Every structure is written in C-alpha cells, then in structure tokens.
Amino acid sequence: MSTEAAAPIVVASAAGNMRPPSRRSIAGREIGRAAIAVIIAMIATVIIIFFVSKSPTDAFMTLLTAPFSKTRTIGLWVDDVAKLTVTGLAFSLVFQARQFALGVQGQLYVGALAAAYVALSPIGQTWLGLPLGVLCAMIAGGIYGFLPGIAKARLGANEIVSTLMLNYIAVELCNFLVRVQLVPPGSGLLTTDRFPKPSLYPVLVPNTRIDLGLIFAILAVLIVWFALYRTSWGLKLRLVGHNARFAEYAGIKSNFIMVSAMTAAGALGGLLGSMFVQGQAFGQLTVLFEGGFAFEGVLIAIVARNRPLAVPVVALFYAYLRQGAQLMNIRTDVPAEVISVVAAIIILLVASQFGLPAWLKRYAVGNRAGATR
Amino acid sequence: MNELLVTIFSAAFLATVIRTSTPLLLATLGGLIADLSGALNVALDGIMLIGCLAAVIVSHYTPWYVGVLAGLGAGAIVGAIMAFFHLRMKADIIIVGFAIGALATGGTVFALSIATGGDKGTSINLPSGAIPAVDLSFLNAIPGIGPVLTGIFSGHSFLSWVAALLVFAIWYFLYRTPWGLWLRAVGEYPNAPEAAGIPINKVRAWSLVVSAALAGLGGAQLAMFNFIGFTANMTAGRGFIALGAVLLGARHPVGVLFAAVLFGAFDGLTTVLPGLFSWIPPELIRMIPFVVTILALVLFSIRAQRALALRGSR
Numbered sequence: 001m002s003t004e005a006a007a008p009i010v011v012a013s014a015a016g017n018m019r020p021p022s023r024r025s026i027a028g029r030e031i032g033r034a035a036i037a038v039i040i041a042m043i044a045t046v047i048i049i050f051f052v053s054k055s056p057t058d059a060f061m062t063l064l065t066a067p068f069s070k071t072r073t074i075g076l077w078v079d080d081v082a083k084l085t086v087t088g089l090a091f092s093l094v095f096q097a098r099q100f101a102l103g104v105q106g107q108l109y110v111g112a113l114a115a116a117y118v119a120l121s122p123i124g125q126t127w128l129g130l131p132l133g134v135l136c137a138m139i140a141g142g143i144y145g146f147l148p149g150i151a152k153a154r155l156g157a158n159e160i161v162s163t164l165m166l167n168y169i170a171v172e173l174c175n176f177l178v179r180v181q182l183v184p185p186g187s188g189l190l191t192t193d194r195f196p197k198p199s200l201y202p203v204l205v206p207n208t209r210i211d212l213g214l215i216f217a218i219l220a221v222l223i224v225w226f227a228l229y230r231t232s233w234g235l236k237l238r239l240v241g242h243n244a245r246f247a248e249y250a251g252i253k254s255n256f257i258m259v260s261a262m263t264a265a266g267a268l269g270g271l272l273g274s275m276f277v278q279g280q281a282f283g284q285l286t287v288l289f290e291g292g293f294a295f296e297g298v299l300i301a302i303v304a305r306n307r308p309l310a311v312p313v314v315a316l317f318y319a320y321l322r323q324g325a326q327l328m329n330i331r332t333d334v335p336a337e338v339i340s341v342v343a344a345i346i347i348l349l350v351a352s353q354f355g356l357p358a359w360l361k362r363y364a365v366g367n368r369a370g371a372t373r
Numbered sequence: 374m375n376e377l378l379v380t381i382f383s384a385a386f387l388a389t390v391i392r393t394s395t396p397l398l399l400a401t402l403g404g405l406i407a408d409l410s411g412a413l414n415v416a417l418d419g420i421m422l423i424g425c426l427a428a429v430i431v432s433h434y435t436p437w438y439v440g441v442l443a444g445l446g447a448g449a450i451v452g453a454i455m456a457f458f459h460l461r462m463k464a465d466i467i468i469v470g471f472a473i474g475a476l477a478t479g480g481t482v483f484a485l486s487i488a489t490g491g492d493k494g495t496s497i498n499l500p501s502g503a504i505p506a507v508d509l510s511f512l513n514a515i516p517g518i519g520p521v522l523t524g525i526f527s528g529h530s531f532l533s534w535v536a537a538l539l540v541f542a543i544w545y546f547l548y549r550t551p552w553g554l555w556l557r558a559v560g561e562y563p564n565a566p567e568a569a570g571i572p573i574n575k576v577r578a579w580s581l582v583v584s585a586a587l588a589g590l591g592g593a594q595l596a597m598f599n600f601i602g603f604t605a606n607m608t609a610g611r612g613f614i615a616l617g618a619v620l621l622g623a624r625h626p627v628g629v630l631f632a633a634v635l636f637g638a639f640d641g642l643t644t645v646l647p648g649l650f651s652w653i654p655p656e657l658i659r660m661i662p663f664v665v666t667i668l669a670l671v672l673f674s675i676r677a678q679r680a681l682a683l684r685g686s687r
Contacts, residue, residue, distance in 0.1 A: 052487055100415075100467050151670075151671060151674070155671060155674035155675055155678055156674050156677065156678060157670050157671055157674040158616070158617075158620060158670065158674075160413070160415055160467075160613075160616065161613060161616050161617045161620070161666065161670055162667055162670055162671075164610065164613040165610070165613070165614075165617070165663040165664075165666050165667045165670075166663075166667070168609075168610050168660070168663040169660050169663050169664060169667075172656045172657070172659050172660045172663075173656070173660070175656045176654055176656035176657060179654075179656070180654065292478060295474075295475065298471050298475070299475065302468055302471070333491075335482070335483050335486045335487075335493070337479040337480065337482045337483035337486070338479075338483055339479065340475050340476060340478060340479020340480055340483070341476060341479065341480050341483065343472075343475050343476075343479070344472045344473065344475045344476035344480070347468065347471060347472035347475065348458050348462075348464060348469060348472045351458070351462075351464035351465055351468040351469065351472070352458055352462035352463065352464045353462060353463040353464070
C-alpha cells in the first residue's frame with residue numbers, strides 16, 4: 001500500500017530534480033519560492049483581517065510589531081523559536097528519509113512524563129535532576145519513535161496511521177498518569193507541583209523565558225546537520241529518502257536507516273517534551289500542555305525543505321508570526337487561529353511547483369543575469 | 374462481565390454501534406476512493422472537521438438536509454482545492470493533506486469564532502439542526518419477528534442508510550463500471566491507462582473530490598446526529614482511524630465496511646463502558662479505539678506480508 005502511495009511522490013521529485021544541479025541557483029529558487037509564499041500568505045492575512053476586524057490596521061500592526069515591543073514578548077518569541085526549531089528538526093529528519101511519521105506530539109508527551117517522573121522524584125532535588133530528566137525524556141521519546149519505526153520496517157505498518165494513533169494514546173496516558181500519580185493528593189487540579197529548582201532549566205536572560213532550551217535547540221541543529229551531511233549514516237539516509245529502491249540496490253540497509261531516523265527524531269521529540277516541562281515556560285507538567293504545538297514542526301520542515309540549517313531561520317519567522325497572532329488575539333478582535341489559515345497557505349504554496357508569472361520571471365531572470373556579469 | 378455481554382448483545386448497543394460507525398464508514402469510503410486512485414488522503418480528519426462546522430452553521434439557518442448537503446459540499450470544495458494543488462501545482466499529496474489538516478484544526482475554530490461573534494471551541498450559541506432518525510416502527514405489524522426487526526432497523530440516522538447504500542454503490546461503481554476500472558487502473562499503474570487515452574488527471578481529480586465529499590458527509594453525520602453541534606477537534610482522530618480502516622478493509626468496499634463497523638464498535642464501547650465499569654479510568658477507555666487501530670494495523674500488516682511472501686515463493 002505504501003509503495004503505491006509513494007509512487008507519484010517519487011515521480012514528482014524526480015521530475016523536479018532533473019534541472020541542472022547548480023547549488024546556488026537551487027537555493028535561490030527555494031528562497032524565492034518561500035518568499036513568494038510568505039508574501040501571498042501575508043496578503044491573504046491582510047484580506048482576512050480586513051473582513052473580520054473592526055479596526056483592521058490596528059490588528060495587522062499588532063500582528064507585525066507586537067512581539068518586538070517588550071523584553072518579555074521578545075523572550076516569548078525566542079522561546080518559541082527554540083521549541084519550533086526542535087520540532088521542525090524532528091520532522092525534517094524523518095521527512096528526509098521519506099517517512100511521513102507524525103509522532104512528535106506523542107514523543108513530546110512521553111518525554112515530558114519521563115522528565116516529570118525524574119524531577120518529582122528525590123533525584124529531582126539534586127543537581128542530577130536536570131541532566132537525568134533530559135536524558136530520560138530523550139530515551140522515552142526515542143522508544144516512542146522506535147516503535148512505529150520497527151513496525152514499519154518489519155511489517156510494513158503504515159507509519160502515518162501508527163504514529164498518529166500513538167499520539168492520541170500518549171495524550172491520554174499523560175492525562176491518566178498526571179491525574180492518578182503525579183498530582184499531589186487532594187489538589188483536584190490536573191497540574192503537578194512545580195518542579196524543584198535543580199531540575200529546571202537555568203535562565204539565560206533574566207526576566208524572560210529564554211533558558212537552556214535555546215542552547216539545546218542550537219546544539220540540536222548542529223548535530224542534526226552534521227549527522228545528515230557529514231556522516232555516512234546521513235548520506236545513506238538521504239539516499240533512502242531520495243530513492244529507496246536505488247539505495248537498496250546500492251546495498252544500503254534501508255530498514256535500519258528508517259528505524260534509526262525515526263528513533264533519533266523521537267529522541268528530539270522527547271527533548272522537546274523536557275524543554276516544555278523543565279523549561280521556564282511551565283516548570284511543571286500540566287495535562288494537554290502542548291495544545292497541538294508539535295504539528296507546527298510540519299510547516300517548519302516543509303518550508304525549510306527539511307534542511308537542518310534552514311529550520312531555525314524558518315522557525316524565527318514563524319515564531320514571530322505565532323506570537324504576533326497571540327498578542328493580536330488578546331489585544332484586538334481577531335482570533336489567533338487566523339495563523340493556521342496562513343500556515344496552510346504557506347505550506348500549499350511552498351510545496352507547489354509553480355512557475356512565476358511571465359512578466360515577473362522576465363524581470364527576475366534579467367536581474368540575475370545582470371548580477372552575474 | 375455478564376453485564377457487559379448483556380449490553381453488547383442488546384439492540385441499544387447495536388444502535389450505538391451503527392451510530393458510531395456511520396461517520397467512520399463514510400470517511401473510510403472516502404479514504405478508499407482516494408487510496409484506490411493512488412492518493413493517500415491524510416486530510417480525511419480535517420475534511421470531516423470542516424464538514425462538521427459547515428453542517429452546523431448552515432443547518433442553523435436552513436432545514437437539516439441543507440445542512441447535510443453543506444457538509445458534503447464543503448468537503449467537495451476542499452477536495453477540489455486538494456486536487457488543484459496536487460495535480461496542477463504538482464504538490465505532494467501528503468503535504469497537501471497536512472496543509473488541509475492545519476487549515477481545518479485552526480480554521481474551524483477561527484470560522485466558528487467569526488460566525489458566532491467570539492465563541493471559541495463550541496457552537497453552543499448556534500443551535501444546529503439534527504438529522505432525523507428513520508422510523509420503521511411499521512415493521513411491528515409483521516407477526517412474530519416484527520418487534521425484533523423494529524429493534525434492529527428502526528431509529529437509525531438517515532445517513533446510516535445512505536452510507537450502507539453507498540457501500541453497495543461504490544462496489545458497483547468500482548467493479549462493474551468502466552469508470553471504476555479507470556480509477557483502479559490509475560491507482561495501480563498510471564502509465565497503462567494513460568497510454569490507453571484515459572484522462573488520468575481528470576480521474577484523479579474527481580476521486581479526490583468524491584473522497585473529500587464523503588468525508589464531509591461523515592462530518593455532517595458526526596455533528597448533526599452523533600453529537601448535536603460543533604466542538605473544536607470533535608473528530609478526535611476519526612479521520613485517521615478511517616485511514617487505518619481502509620488498510621484493514623483490504624481496500625475493498627465490503628472489507629472496509631467491516632473494518633469501519635469494527636472500529637465503530639470499539640468507539641461505541643467507549644460510550645458504554647463508563648456506565649458499566651466506573652472503576653476503569655476514563656482515560657484508558659478513551660484510548661481503546663486508538664489501541665485497537667494500532668493492533669489491527671499490525672495484524673493486518675503481518676497478514677499482508679505473509680500473503681506477499683507466499684506469492685513470492687510461488
């Protein structure tokens with residue numbers, strides 16, 4: 001079944017890669033396409049806001065400027081960038097191997113649960129709480145990524161369905177364990193106590209949410225980039241993603257690559273769980289704390305074309321829009337969910353292989369020719 | 374345990390299963406059409422959600438059947454958008470599906486908020502219409518088995534009957550009409566029908582439109598019969614379970630019917646169990662459909678692999 005579904009994709013990507021492979025021109029075209037997508041999406045946003053809002057200019061200005069207005073909001077933005085980067089990386093990793101695994105949400109919850117168990121145990125009171133919490137979260141997430149991977153490799157179980165089901169299971173598992181075990185008896189809330197201080201990420205910039213998570217995100221970008229582009233594992237992974245049959249003929253154990261990619265992405269998802277609950281944003285485990293955040297990584301990965309180094313750049317822009325939308329939601333009459341409409345438009349346009357309108361193309365091509373001379 | 378068996382084999386539980394299976398079956402049939410045409414429609418869940426919202430909003434102002442048609446139509450429009458981006462703009466169908474999913478989860482909340490003037494998450498201030506149950510109590514007149522027949526056949530949603538009919542209609546279409554053959558050929562090996570002069574992109578586009586329209590119809594059933602009204606993310610993964618049901622049903626209309634009823638039965642169980650066994654944590658009960666889907670997927674994959682191995686060794 002998956003082979004039939006994958007067939008048109010392979011054909012499409014092969015057709016797309018038939019052009020001469022000059023690296024800079026490809027990068028230029030990708031960036032140009034992303035820019036056009038963002039511009040179209042922003043125009044669509046303006047139109048929507050114009051129809052929805054009683055004071056459209058206020059709303060739009062809030063969307064565009066509010067995140068940069070205060071230290072606190074800048075902190076929210078940077079914190080969002082760190083988290084979006086990690087989820088974007090997790091999706092990029094599996095997408096590069098052409099596995100449409102959507103398990104980051106579930107990995108995030110099991111990672112958060114593991115971190116919470118460590119932080120709320122006696123170990124959490126010691127200096128070990130922080131590293132052990134992160135480690136356990138990554139292991140838990142890795143296992144949660146490994147399971148659908150091995151099911152796909154051994155049995156051919158469709159990874160889209162299995163990872164999504166595992167997401168729902170993890171959410172309910174978190175609800176259950178928080179209610180039954182982790183919440184102090186008699187509180188009636190669905191939130192644990194605040195984690196002890198040694199288990200929390202240290203703050204990098206005082207009075208903001210910017211914490212150790214940012215360092216983790218930067219490290220994750222570098223490690224994923226190195227693994228994908230400077231190791232034989234990464235080369236094999238990209239080969240498998242590009243043309244699984246060719247990779248198989250070349251003697252690459254594509255099953256091993258697939259499972260390891262999904263496990264590594266799972267560890268990133270687990271790390272993200274730890275970044276949420278051990279970070280300054282929460283510092284505790286609350287049910288449903290994630291609210292669909294993990295799936296934003298799909299957009300990040302698609303717009304970044306699964307390139308690890310492009311992921312933080314896209315995250316920077318998208319986090320800004322997200323925060324702007326939140327503040328617009330609070331301060332004006334436009335709901336924050338407008339951002340999902342924008343996101344959908346961006347994904348659709350970035351994934352499309354549209355040509356520029358003829359007049360624009362002539363202009364752009366003429367410019368480029370002038371620049372090279 | 375006895376109580377559970379009594380409940381499961383009661384007419385009331387049968388009605389529950391039919392009720393919970395119907396939206397699932399409609400979405401699964403949609404997934405089947407797309408799948409057979411060679412496109413994995415991962416947007417089923419999002420389309421259902423959009424269908425839910427369209428049905429709720431439209432049925433507030435119009436008779437119920439217009440609301441149902443609105444769910445269907447909203448789905449068809451989304452399907453046309455998907456077809457445009459997939460076929461004309463050459464976007465990967467799975468990524469298009471992701472985009473529609475993102476659009477649906479946030480966009481429905483956004484649209485509801487606009488339609489109701491600020492309500493987020495529920496349509497409590499926008500009472501919607503309901504799909505009537507088909508009353509067949511005249512079957513009582515049949516001597517002897519009359520009451521039993523009434524118990525089994527009466528009181529189901531109008532759309533449950535439509536869905537049952539659609540199983541047959543889609544089977545007939547796929548296996549007894551030339552267009553069905555075209556569709557399957559396009560999904561199986563597109564080069565052959567293309568060489569035979571069949572407009573394969575047209576076939577693909579219509580498959581996506583019909584697939585999405587069926588999912589939208591499933592959404593209408595969900596929001597106008599199973600629940601009355603819209604809540605954010607009310608599909609709760611049904612569209613993705615439907616994807617699993619397509620695989621479990623061996624990509625055949627009748628197999629898909631059984632798969633949808635199986636998943637529907639476990640979905641129904643989640644509504645019955647809390648009343649019977651209050652000691653089972655509700656979170657674990659809510660996990661049941663997802664665990665069952667994974668188990669079914671794994672078992673089916675094992676079976677499929679064995680079949681493949683047999684074919685290979687021959």
